Amino acid sequence: MLPRSLPRPAPPMAPLADLYHLTMAYALWRTGRHRDPAAAELFFRREPFGGAFAVGAGLGQALRSLGALRFSAADIAYLRSVLPSTTEDAFFDYLSTVDASEVTVTSVPEGSVVFSRVPLLQVKGPLLVVQLLETTLLCLVSYASLVATNAARFRLLAGPEMKLLELGLRRAQGPDGGLSASKYSYIGGFDYTSNVLAGKLYGIPVRGTVAHSFIMSFRSLEEVQPRVLSPLAGGKPMDLPSLAESWLQRDFQGLLDTYCVMRSGLPNFCAVALALHQLGYRAIGVRLDSGDLIQQSKDTRRVLRACGAHFQVPWFGSIPIAVSNDISEQSLEDFIREGSEIDMVGVGTNLVTCPLQPSLGCVYKLVEVNGSPCLKFTEEEEKMTIPGIKAIYRLYDAAGHPFMDLMALENEPSPSVGQELVVHILGRRGEATKVRPSAVELLHRMYLRDGQVYEELPSLQEVRSHAQASLNLLSPVHRQLRDPQPYLVAMTEKLHLLLAELQHASQ
């Protein structure tokens, strides 16, 4: 017999790192700089999918993963085998003591609407550890935020009523990719997942329909066993297939037209649903999976309403209609514009693989070492980092919409409500602007302080609600999915000055 487990790493996992983090760790240790205090920040450079926002996600998992930062004996043995033979033994001894007990993390609350260049996370700690966390944090935040943003866009298009079902497990990057897809789609605004394991592990509501293979596995009504079903309210069991067949003889064929789905699928569904109704049961719904979904949903609804009226079954007209089959943002736009009768939409590939932009391109950059802010100098302005540990403020206008994220140095006083501020907007070289916020929010919270939990992480359900609330606050000009107005991100005068000084010094 085959081994009774999937070939997957046993927890706790070795730090998720690229090799260069280990060679750099050695170099830092050798130069005696491994315990220098340092800070790094994680951000993305451009909002995905041509929109003006992203939904920050994966932060909870990233924070929890810090608890797993520990090199096992097996990890150390492996690293010995791949690092140069000149690597000193004492380095490996040191590595076996490394953990996140001196790490401090501030972050936007998970599910927040976030913008390019603004740190999602800031990490402080010993230089060796701070740089070692790069890949772990990027790996856990980048795809999570991408798929949460993608899901949020589907939700914005669908409106609040339409049910959205995530079906992407088979298209994901393996089992855990599928779990991430389910979790972060839910955070972004989906209602359900088809992934049973995600339901079990995260408590996400699960839904499903039936597969073609199930239908295909039946070749005649004789194969339906057991034939009898007791009425829900009790009483003599009835022969369900015969009951359904008797409905098929009735006059509702005249209610149908000539579409293919109308010729066999729908009359059969109606016959079975009416037979079930006779016994006190309600049919759950129908799914359309090919052809012109909008037209079919309208035709189906018309038939269901006609049946309901004709046979006096009032709920029949509102039987939920679900659709699937390569659903994209464009499909949802069409559904809404054409006034479809669709109640639930299943999305797989176009949700989990994010084909419009399969990577968010988050980066993780050192911003301070030994108390000195540092800068990655480059001729491409977009690739320049902004130095220093920051306080980040979200500024709101009189209508309650956020209009600007403002990065300040950590020790600057907070902007005041109603007072004029001079700021420098990113992407507008040199130009200073004045703004007067109606409300000011300190965007980051401290979740981990010197390795100790400082604020408890919210539940998945709370994160999902926060995401919807955060999206609802956005001004429609930023929330619109196509050609939105870019959201403003700015620096205080002091931070702008520091950046200019460091740029000057490195030229």
Place this chain on the structure above:
Amino acid sequence: MLPRSLPRPAPPMAPLADLYHLTMAYALWRTGRHRDPAAAELFFRREPFGGAFAVGAGLGQALRSLGALRFSAADIAYLRSVLPSTTEDAFFDYLSTVDASEVTVTSVPEGSVVFSRVPLLQVKGPLLVVQLLETTLLCLVSYASLVATNAARFRLLAGPEMKLLELGLRRAQGPDGGLSASKYSYIGGFDYTSNVLAGKLYGIPVRGTVAHSFIMSFRSLEEVQPRVLSPLAGGKPMDLPSLAESWLQRDFQGLLDTYCVMRSGLPNFCAVALALHQLGYRAIGVRLDSGDLIQQSKDTRRVLRACGAHFQVPWFGSIPIAVSNDISEQSLEDFIREGSEIDMVGVGTNLVTCPLQPSLGCVYKLVEVNGSPCLKFTEEEEKMTIPGIKAIYRLYDAAGHPFMDLMALENEPSPSVGQELVVHILGRRGEATKVRPSAVELLHRMYLRDGQVYEELPSLQEVRSHAQASLNLLSPVHRQLRDPQPYLVAMTEKLHLLLAELQHASQ
């Protein structure tokens, strides 16, 4: 302190299933059909990335995962909570006994070149189990084959000499997505991964360079500690920074030009590398990560050669030059066409997220139940399934290239070398064609028979070699990446007849 483990499911994992597989399992059990003998096949409908081939991968992991097919008590408890309250208790008792002990699997050897509509895998077993495996198998094969194919395309463009390094961990769908990316990129023809965990778990060679953050963490030469380095051959330790600085004073500035990378990065590299050379060490290489990589590689090579000649260090001219920065198929084409001096290429996002086509779209279809072949009838020919359990033959021409994959019914005699065969090519309705193969290969092997390992799975290294061998056999007209000639897939007359009969019957 945080819990010392990543929030991931404990192995053994519950079956990776969509909810509808469980509701269908109940329906089958209720009708007493759960043990009906059945067969299904896994295939994709179109070759990815506009090419004429794919590389089949994930088969080993899929086979191993069958060993994990078992519902734990916790799984059963969860399923009880989500299935309708009318679900009978005895079903859950039955579910707790389900495993893969009656499953038989045939498959193409992992790493084989594969084509659309031809089964990668065929599964036989009790109907309930066969349908339950759908998502597990799709999830493990689909992305694996996609990324292996993507990697194979990069390898074909790069040629056999250029080293290819996978750097995608931070862009993958979480940690296990990253592991899959590393493993299947290696199978597809990459040489190295930066992912230390993939190196540890799978034995893939790891490589890396240094991060910008490492460079940024140093602000002056004074921070370089310890300063002294002993010559490799022994002797008095020397002050390396001083040695490097003395080289910087030498006359090789004249060998450089005015490019940015030439102004600081390269002279500093040369000074340190020459200082190391004095002490008997060899520099490993340089990496270019922005700007015009082709031109910079040429400029860098010119400087390295000039240094090597000027200072009589022969190996200096062939120091490996590595590049990264959003490398795509187009980049590799440009590198080759422009005669770059690049020795190693690091690919991240464009390898692991497969942006040209982020999903292979594999499907899993029932082909036989109770000894009767079955068919999914649809008006779209491409979506039609081909009924029955099949024997699949790969036919070779006189030059040794495969020219056709031929699907036959299981009990048909094998095609004979040199004998004329009448076949029906898919996509050419009705038309019969005659072919005469110079060699015939039975494509599927039996790996699992009634739950017992029938043939041992090859090692990762063997799979990788098989993939390259399989790609090498392909005719250049099928192997070319753009506008290739489609590879022919055909049915025998008998299979074609069966398909026609079933189509007729279901109309």
